[in-house]
Amino acid sequence: MTDRTVYFISDGTGITAETFGNSILAQFPIKPRHVRRPFVDTTEKAYAVVREINETGEREGKRAIVFATLVDREVLKIVRDHCQGRVIDMFATFIEPLEEEFQVKSNHRVGRFSDVARSQEYHDRIEAINFSLAHDDGQSAKNLDAADVILVGVSRCGKTPTSLYLAMQHGIKAANYPLIPEDFERNKMPASLAPHKGKCFGLTIDPDRLSQIRNERRPGSKYADILNCRYEINEAEKMMKREGIAWLSSTHKSIEEIATTILRDIRPDRLVY
Amino acid sequence: MTDRTVYFISDGTGITAETFGNSILAQFPIKPRHVRRPFVDTTEKAYAVVREINETGEREGKRAIVFATLVDREVLKIVRDHCQGRVIDMFATFIEPLEEEFQVKSNHRVGRFSDVARSQEYHDRIEAINFSLAHDDGQSAKNLDAADVILVGVSRCGKTPTSLYLAMQHGIKAANYPLIPEDFERNKMPASLAPHKGKCFGLTIDPDRLSQIRNERRPGSKYADILNCRYEINEAEKMMKREGIAWLSSTHKSIEEIATTILRDIRPDRLVY
Numbered sequence: 001m002t003d004r005t006v007y008f009i010s011d012g013t014g015i016t017a018e019t020f021g022n023s024i025l026a027q028f029p030i031k032p033r034h035v036r037r038p039f040v041d042t043t044e045k046a047y048a049v050v051r052e053i054n055e056t057g058e059r060e061g062k063r064a065i066v067f068a069t070l071v072d073r074e075v076l077k078i079v080r081d082h083c084q085g086r087v088i089d090m091f092a093t094f095i096e097p098l099e100e101e102f103q104v105k106s107n108h109r110v111g112r113f114s115d116v117a118r119s120q121e122y123h124d125r126i127e128a129i130n131f132s133l134a135h136d137d138g139q140s141a142k143n144l145d146a147a148d149v150i151l152v153g154v155s156r157c158g159k160t161p162t163s164l165y166l167a168m169q170h171g172i173k174a175a176n177y178p179l180i181p182e183d184f185e186r187n188k189m190p191a192s193l194a195p196h197k198g199k200c201f202g203l204t205i206d207p208d209r210l211s212q213i214r215n216e217r218r219p220g221s222k223y224a225d226i227l228n229c230r231y232e233i234n235e236a237e238k239m240m241k242r243e244g245i246a247w248l249s250s251t252h253k254s255i256e257e258i259a260t261t262i263l264r265d266i267r268p269d270r271l272v273y
Numbered sequence: 274m275t276d277r278t279v280y281f282i283s284d285g286t287g288i289t290a291e292t293f294g295n296s297i298l299a300q301f302p303i304k305p306r307h308v309r310r311p312f313v314d315t316t317e318k319a320y321a322v323v324r325e326i327n328e329t330g331e332r333e334g335k336r337a338i339v340f341a342t343l344v345d346r347e348v349l350k351i352v353r354d355h356c357q358g359r360v361i362d363m364f365a366t367f368i369e370p371l372e373e374e375f376q377v378k379s380n381h382r383v384g385r386f387s388d389v390a391r392s393q394e395y396h397d398r399i400e401a402i403n404f405s406l407a408h409d410d411g412q413s414a415k416n417l418d419a420a421d422v423i424l425v426g427v428s429r430c431g432k433t434p435t436s437l438y439l440a441m442q443h444g445i446k447a448a449n450y451p452l453i454p455e456d457f458e459r460n461k462m463p464a465s466l467a468p469h470k471g472k473c474f475g476l477t478i479d480p481d482r483l484s485q486i487r488n489e490r491r492p493g494s495k496y497a498d499i500l501n502c503r504y505e506i507n508e509a510e511k512m513m514k515r516e517g518i519a520w521l522s523s524t525h526k527s528i529e530e531i532a533t534t535i536l537r538d539i540r541p542d543r544l545v546y
Contacts, residue, residue, distance in 0.1 A: 004375075013533040015442075016296045023289045023342065024367055027379035038533050065374065069296065086374050088367055094297055101338065101359050102277075106300035122527060129434045136406070161402045164437055169288075254395060255441075260286040260311050 003060050004032040007053055007085065010069045014038035020090055021067030032065065040070075046078040053085045121171065128167035128174070135175035136160055141192035144175060149266050150196055151176040152189075152240075153203035154232045155223075156213050158250035158258065162203065165255045170263060184235035189243055201262050202240040202247025207233045209251050277305040278329050280358065282322055283342045287311035293363055294340030305338065313343075319351040326358045394444065401440035401447070408448035409433055414465035417448060422539050423469055424449040425462075425513075426476035427505045428496075429486050431523035431531065435476065438528045443536060457508035462516055474535050475513040475520025480506045482524050 006025065008017040014036055025032070035056075037049050057063040064085035070076040071091060079087060095106050134140055135147065137160065144150065149166065151159040155178050163174035183190055193200060205213075207229040214224035222228055240247045246265050250258055279298065281290040287309055298305070308329075310322050330336040337358035343349040344364060352360060368379050407413055408420065410433065417423065422439065424432040428451050436447035456463055466473060480502040487497035495501055513520045519538050523531055 013529050015529055015533065016293055020289055020293050020363065024364065024371065027344065027364070027368055028371065028375055028377060029380060030375060030377065036537075038537065065371070071300065086370075088370070090293065090363070090367075091297065091300070093366060094361055094363075095300055097359075097361075098297065098301065098338070102301055102303060104301060104303065107302060126434055126528075129437065133406075133409070133433065133437075160406065161399055161441070164402065165441060168434070168438060168441060255399075256286050256288055260288065264309075264311065 004030070004062055005035060005056050005060060005064045006032045007035050007037060007049075007056075007064055007066045008068075009037045009040050009049055009066060009079070011039065011041040011072045011075055012069065014069070017067045017069040017090065021088075024067075024088075040075060041072060043074055043078060046075040047082075050079060050083045053083055057084055125168065125171040128171045129164070131173040132163045132167040132175065135173075136163065138177040138190070144192065144196050146173060147175040147196065147199060148173045149175070149262060150193065150200045151203055151262075152179055152193065152200050152245065153205075153247075154179050154210070154236050156210060156217070157203045157205040158255065159203055161255045162250075162258050162262070165259050166262065169256075169259065172263070179232075179236050179239065181232065184232070184239070189239060197243060197245065199266065200243075200245045201266055202236070202245045203258070204233060204237055204240070204247055204249050206249065206251040276333050277303070277335050278308060278333060278337045279305045280308050280310060280322075280326055280329075280337055280339045281341075282310045282313050282339060282352070284312065284314040284345045284348055285342065287342070290340045290342040290363065294361075297340075297361075313348055314345060316347055316351060319348040320355075323352060323356045326356055330357055398441065398444040401444045402437070404446040405436045405440040405448065408446075409436065411450040411463070417465065417469050419446060420448040420469065420472060421446045422448070422535060423466065423473045424476055424535075425452055425466065425473050425518065426478075426520075427452050427483070427509050429483060429490070430476045430478040431528065432476055434528045435523075435531050435535070438532050439535065442532065445536070452505075452509050452512065454505065457505070457512070462512065470516060470518065472539060473516075473518045474539055475509070475518045476531070477506060477510055477513070477520055477522050479522065479524040 006021065008014050008021055010017045018036060040046055040049050053064050053066060066083060066085040066087045068079065068087055068089045069091050070079060070089060076089070076092065099106055131146065135144070149172060151163055151174060153159050159176035159178070163176045166172040166174040177190060177193055189197070207226060210233065211224055211226040211229040214221070214229065218224055237247070248258065248261055279294065281287050281294055283290045291309060313319055313322050326337050326339060339356060339358040339360045341352065341360055341362045342364050343352060343362060349362070349365065372379055404419065408417070422445060424436055424447060426432050432449035432451070436449045439445040439447040450463060450466055462470070480499060483506065484497055484499040484502040487494070487502065491497055510520070521531065521534055
């Protein structure tokens with residue numbers, strides 16, 4: 001934590017400002033204080049946030065960095081004219097060149113999500129979340145026909161967060177199905193998955209990491225024991241190879257990275273829309 | 274859909290490029306074709322994607338728009354030198370002014386999520402997702418002490434997707450608890466919530482919209498009937514007012530907007546970190 005403050009301001013939710021700002025800040029070996037100010041959508045709120053930013057800069061002796069996504073022209077003007085912070089306005093920087101490129105004026109609509117709650121795309125996302133929840137951890141083999149992807153792997157290898165992320169971020173109906181010791185003894189994939197092998201995607205994980213994660217849940221159990229973890233992972237990987245299922249290791253990957261890789265491998269038709 | 278193509282390219286997942294690019298494109302009344310090309314992290318991949326972009330532009334008679342988040346210098350150079358698309362490089366545009374501002378060189382690290390899978394923040398996010406899942410729909414009143422927020426409201430008003438979003442995006446432990454007709458007859462909040470009223474947040478919804486959503490689940494049921502929906506919503510709102518619980522209507526809001534509002538109202542200490 002340094003004595004420098006970064007603001008994320010927006011006339012919408014500020015999620016874009018924050019996501020993008022954080023990606024940029026990740027390139028620097030500094031840890032500034034973060035302050036979010038969403039929904040700055042009136043002139044009063046604009047003056048208030050500008051005052052706050054200016055006071056912060058004076059107190060800290062260094063001007064604040066301000067990541068902004070401002071569509072409202074009046075708000076933008078107030079920020080431009082009066083803010084003493086270093087404003088990085090992501091919209092303004094790129095909208096004008098694109099108006100030229102597209103030969104069309106921009107709408108100046110606030111926020112990415114305006115009116116989205118009634119759109120088909122949003123409806124599909126919510127449906128996908130409900131589907132992924134209902135098909136978490138092999139809870140239901142019903143409607144697997146409707147799944148876009150079925151994640152398979154041993155318990156605690158990252159299937160659940162990845163399927164929820166796929167649903168929430170990409171509107172993908174992602175079921176997930178655990179591989180359990182009985183599957184390994186039978187030397188067969190779970191029977192309910194067999195007709196859907198084409199949309200199965202495997203997750204694996206380093207046995208040491210798995211043992212560590214399982215120990216947080218059930219300390220000292222056989223379930224968490226390193227020998228058992230090694231056995232399960234070895235068997236799971238053998239099964240995926242034998243069945244020709246694409247798979248990856250979640251050990252050093254975030255759910256975002258896993259999801260992106262799965263999307264690229266399994267649903268190329270959704271990648272171009 | 275127009276005959277114009279937009280590329281999202283990145284040496285990471287491309288999620289930032291896509292989120293930001295979509296926010297910008299939402300300002301224009303056009304519907305270009307979208308193509309995602311994540312993990313462009315070698316010179317070969319860079320040449321391949323540049324070739325693809327150039328060919329697309331020639332075929333369509335209009336150069337492609339390329340939203341890029343490129344940290345790798347070699348990849349960036351290839352794209353800059355050879356790409357005939359209109360490249361909007363979000364990193365390059367802002368990194369240099371910030372190096373000056375911070376008086377420190379950037380790391381040129383690829384991606385926001387690199388190595389993140391082992392970080393405390395990531396661990397907390399996964400824990401929050403597990404917590405929110407275990408406390409979905411009033412499944413468990415155990416550990417409500419540990420909740421950051423408890424969403425309350427009638428069935429199908431948006432509690433579940435919002436709590437999962439809060440967990441996934443913000444690492445917030447969000448439980449959710451349904452208000453059911455028995456609660457209204459007793460004229461009391463569910464007993465297990467009473468000790469946690471301070472962190473309850475209410476969701477409501479327009480009765481017509483609720484009836485429509487419920488009819489998709491159980492067509493023609495009393496549950497979905499408009500009169501019943503009006504009754505439940507009226508009682509729920511009365512209860513929230515009486516108990517002094519902050520609440521908002523999800524009718525015209527996306528889960529992102531609901532989540533942002535909740536965060537601002539209920540956890541100001543998490544907003545500044």
